């Protein structure tokens with residue numbers, strides 16, 4: 001499928017989605033978010049896709065929601081469209097793993113989009129920020145909640161109230177990103193990580209994602225109980241038998257997702 005604001009490439013079992021509005025540093029407009037939803041629908045419907053990588057350009061992952069599209073909107077328009085709520089929920093609801101590969105600016109809605117993914121790999125040039133305060137507004141796609149959970153209250157307040165940017169090293173120290181790679185290796189390293197995930201049991205991958213996400217929503221004892229039950233349930237799948245047999249037989253497992 002051809003998109004106006006995205007480039008989608010298949011890399012074996014990995015779908016690489018590139019945000020592609022270079023004239024606006026990949027600012028998120030309605031069209032881009034609608035197309036991103038369509039690309040996620042297509043990837044989820046394709047049994048050949050087992051992992052996704054979401055990236056931007058070297059200069060910008062995304063410089064935020066499109067300020068030019070937003071600036072004249074009324075409260076009634078924002079409220080009745082539930083501005084970017086449906087798009088955020090669509091990304092959050094994706095059951096296949098999504099890695100954000102971030103180079104350059106990930107600001108405002110761009111930072112929030114990266115945080116909606118399962119984890120973030122950053123290039124040395126990545127700059128993260130929630131600069132909405134400079135526009136007289138606030139993060140609106142989960143930034144006040146997700147950034148606070150990821151980096152803690154003090155740093156989240158600092159970022160959100162001053163609007164300053166974090167470089168990649170600070171983002172890694174703070175726990176926002178999982179690792180930093182050289183800029184010219186970003187997509188290759190993200191694709192390598194995605195290929196590794198794509199080679200695992202897709203059932204076990206989905207359950208692991210559900211559990212890590214549950215850590216943000218539930219108590220420790222309820223989360224640990226849920227983990228134990230889902231761990232037990234994995235023994236109903238052929239993939240568990242295959243994974244353990246492959247270890248014992250000293251061969252590579254062939255996970256079929258059943």
Ligand code: HXC
Pocket residue numbers: 023024025027063064065066067068083084105107108109110131132135138139140141
């Ligand atoms: C629309 C944007 C944009 C944005 C950049 N552009 N960011 N257009 N919305 N968020 C456009 C510029 O207008 C310009 O187009 C072109 O991209 C290049 O940007 P420059 O500013 O010329 O580049 P540079 O000087 O290198 O500065 C880069 C930058 C700056 C620091 C990233 O562009 C910037 O501060 N952008 C805004 C960042 C921001 O405030 N993000 C939060 C948005 S609010 P023209 O045609 O003029 O040359 C948000 C709310 C989320 O995200 C919640 C929604 C529900």
